Amino acid sequence: MIDTLCEQAHRNGVVVLFFYCNYRTKKDQSAVNIIGCLLRQFLVGATGIPKGIRSAFGESGQGYRKGLELSEMVKLFIKTIIPIERVYICIDAVDELVPEERTKFLDTLGRISRQAPNTRLFLTAMPHIRGEIEEHFEDGAYSKIVEIDQGDIARDISRKIDDSLRDGEVLKDDTINDTMGGKLKKASEM
Numbered sequence: 001m002i003d004t005l006c007e008q009a010h011r012n013g014v015v016v017l018f019f020y021c022n023y024r025t026k027k028d029q030s031a032v033n034i035i036g037c038l039l040r041q042f043l044v045g046a047t048g049i050p051k052g053i054r055s056a057f058g059e060s061g062q063g064y065r066k067g068l069e070l071s072e073m074v075k076l077f078i079k080t081i082i083p084i085e086r087v088y089i090c091i092d093a094v095d096e097l098v099p100e101e102r103t104k105f106l107d108t109l110g111r112i113s114r115q116a117p118n119t120r121l122f123l124t125a126m127p128h129i130r131g132e133i134e135e136h137f138e139d140g141a142y143s144k145i146v147e148i149d150q151g152d153i154a155r156d157i158s159r160k161i162d163d164s165l166r167d168g169e170v171l172k173d174d175t176i177n178d179t180m181g182g183k184l185k186k187a188s189e190m
Contacts, residue, residue, distance in 0.1 A: 015081070016088045017041045021096035029097055031104035032070040038089065039077050074108055078115050087119045094125040094133065102129070106136035113137065 017038045021029055068076070081087045089109070097105060113119050125133060 014086045014088070015042060015084050016090065018090040018092070021091065021093040023093075023096045026096065026098050030101050031108050032068065032073050034091075034105060035070070035073045035077050035108060036068070039073070039080060042080060070104065070108065074111060078112060081112075081116050081119065084118060087116065088122065089119060090122040092124045094123050095129045102132070103136075106133060110136045 018041075019034050019037055089112070091109075094102060094106070109121055109123075113121055123133060
């Protein structure tokens with residue numbers, strides 16, 4: 001999906017920003033770090049770093065402070081993306097964030113979507129946090145929440161395994177291959 005958006009975004013005035021939440025690095029994935037990462041992605045593609053951003057980060061490194069607070073980071077982020085025609089923010093596996101950081105992050109995304117109406121959000125998460133996501137956005141802020149068919153995922157993985165086996169690639173342990181294949185076949189038949 002990211003690749004498709006990026007291909008379509010080659011026209012002027014469209015920016016695609018993305019972040020993949022990873023359960024292995026939960027402790028490093030705070031709301032402020034994620035917004036900082038998105039801001040950094042934007043700046044990498046920009047022609048220059050705006051003076052306000054440069055001075056804000058310069059001041060944050062002086063004295064006792066080690067970085068910007070979440071509220072400061074969000075203000076900078078919104079100020080930076082407001083002039084852009086359309087900004088797509090894609091966040092994968094929101095459910096992987098630590099619950100308290102997830103709450104802060106969803107609040108932040110809600111604020112960004114209200115203050116920067118040029119922003120479109122695409123979030124993926126497991127169904128068990130659907131209610132949590134919905135409560136952070138105003139009515140009508142999202143148009144559709146789609147639950148992924150597990151059978152589709154299983155069929156896709158099974159197809160990829162079959163392709164790998166046909167190409168001469170084999171899993172190191174045939175028992176794992178047989179077990180995975182059987183479980184995927186059952187899931188795809190559901």
